[in-house]
Amino acid sequence: MSRPIPLLIGAVALLALPACGGGPAAQPGAGTISITNCGSQVSFPAPAKRLFVNDGNLIAMTLALGAQEQIAAVSSVQRDAPTLKRHYGDLVDKLNSVSPEYPARETVLAQRPDVMVAGWSYGYAEEKQLTPATLRQQNVAAYVLTESCRQADGKAARGVIEPWQALREDLANLGKITGRTAEADKVTADLDARLKTLREAPKPAKAPTVFLFDSGTDSVYSSGRFGAPEAIISDAGARNALADVDDTWTKVSWERVAAARPDAFLFVDYPPQSYADKVALLKARAGINELPAVKENRFLNLPYALWTSGPLNIDAAEQVRKALEGWQLVPASTVTPKFDDRPGN
Secondary structure, three states: OOOOOOOOOOOHHHHHOOOOOOOOOOOOOOOEEEEEEOOEEEEEEOOOOOEEEEOHHHHHHHHHOOOHHHEEEEEOOHHHHHHHHHHHHHHHHHOOEEEOOOOOHHHHHHOOOOEEEEEEOEEEEHHHOEOHHHHHOOOOEEEEOHHHOEOOOOOOOEOOOOHHHHHHHHHHHHHHHHOOHHHHHHHHHHHHHHHHHHHOOOOOOOOOEEEEEOEEOOOEEEEOOOOHHHHHHHHOOOEEOOOOOOOOEEEEOHHHHHHHOOOEEEEEEEOOEOHHHHHHHHHHOOOHHHOHHHHOOOEEEEEHHHHOOOOOHHHHHHHHHHHHHHOOOOOOOOOOOOOOOOOOO
């Protein structure tokens, strides 16, 4: 998820618009499979043998499917490596990391992938000439993260469907592309079982309001109702302060933060602004430092890979639920997180 992203969002009704750009990388036939991705039919080799995967959340998806042997290269993994190792083990150290940040087009092509897995503002960018269309010209099929689907071709606005459904679609599609449909079904079944437990947890009379704080300076970077944090927060038993914003990752004013009067802040652990920096910023800013969340030190910091669309979103939801219970903002429950992903733990 690149920063900053000037995003605007339209209505969910735009789902049917083709957003991933153009036709397939290869003609359908033997050894290919046709997938609907961002409203377009796109052909992929079946199974893909050389994946280039960008960003921790998408790397988590491919590892969750057990497709590590099909990953030719990854990029932008360093900040998420400790989190991914906690969930997927030492095989993370064996990944061929070719770029610490989002890659250049030449870096991708040098790895001779048959498929790139990335997203708009998760690696794909016109200014780098690294897009599904430019990759197809080089006979590389491009899969686009569903959360990042553009609402109209060539436009920056992203987000078209409910976040958990976006994740289910990605798992199913990548399962088909990698030839690991059984593994995709297993991951989805685990997701749905854990969601059921969360949704059956006792509810407070009024859901607490929480604000997802990614970073902040003159404005605050957060996430609206089409981003993964919306699903995480709502199924943890709270209300996303930006649930009325038809957007994924977006910027809002400090006045909007103050008006929300959040009961807690959730932080995206993302450099260069550290957890300590963010807390200090909130405590120093007039008006903000009088909010209940700040006065009571209700802060939870979780890694980037848990907040961006991917299989670790359910881990984030469980950990947010327990934090809310610890702050006595929601009733106690039987929800038991499988991991503690707070940095430093």
